[in-house]
Amino acid sequence: MLVEPILFSYMVAFLTMLCFALGVCFGVWKQAQAKFTWTVEALQFAAQAANVTGDIKEVRLNEGKARRYFEAVMRQTVKDYTLKEFTAVNTGDPVPGGRALAPGYRVAVDVPVAVIDTPLISQKVTIPMRCYSAVTKSYQIKKK
Template sequence: MMTRSKEVNYENSGIPNSLLDTDSYVRIVGMGDKCVERLIKDQRGFISILVLMCGMLIFMVIVPYITGIYYGVKHKGMQTKAWMNEALEFAAAASNMNGDLDISQLDPDMAKQYFSIALADILDGSLSNETITPLNTDYYPGPIKITDFEIVSPGETLPNGITARQPGFLATIEVPLLDADLPWVGHKTISFPITNFAVVKSNQLAKK
């Protein structure tokens, strides 16, 4: 009975005759797949560490940058609100020189004019059509717009949920507080609304 030789046949393909057997070939290929799978499993730890390190690096760079932007915007917003409140209180007093607190006697147009002029002066800008263009664009990268100005009667609810007990004026401005290069977004200039309320005070007590 003749058997297949296990020697190498270099004349045809240079592959051992045993590899020409289908079962042997499948076993060898299967061993190769297992080796690749084992190699991938061995590298999982390294890949996990690499991904973790990249994530930590991004976190350490992006988070402080975003935090700095947030506190910069917050500080600028609080400062602008304080300046706005100063201008609004001046307008509430200047437009009510007769000291009458009767709501029908209040002049919102005059108060708005006083407010606009005072705010433009405080912010060091030029006023035109309810828009204040700052002369120093380093602090405000764009124009400040006066978007709303109205009388508030006693008993009305203010935007912060508090009920007004005295008549006053409610003003809203739109201020560009953010001008920065944001990650994955690019350069953006974003404006935020700021609202303030000032009561109208009577000067009749001071005259007595």
């Protein structure tokens, strides 16, 4: 008779810890997804803003200008990040997810995401993010 209340207590404790762990995982995933979206948007802005000619039919890449634009936007949105790589990419170069279909830029950053954001026991996880953005409109890219 005494076994059942103890077993029930263990089950309640286990389910409570499981719900807490799932909540923490969802929070980290949500923050990471938001920061990845901001990173992609910053790269797309930098790619379009650094286009020297302003013409999307004949693109001339300017890696230095695009990097400055990217870093400026990242400082405003993500704030805390480590830039690992920022390179210009030509058509056919390897990029995350395959090969580049148009000239653009490839970036790799490490972004810390808060797991537990409390004053004394703050824990962070660093998530590597890689993305590519072309200096073009989506309707101009044709798959071969």
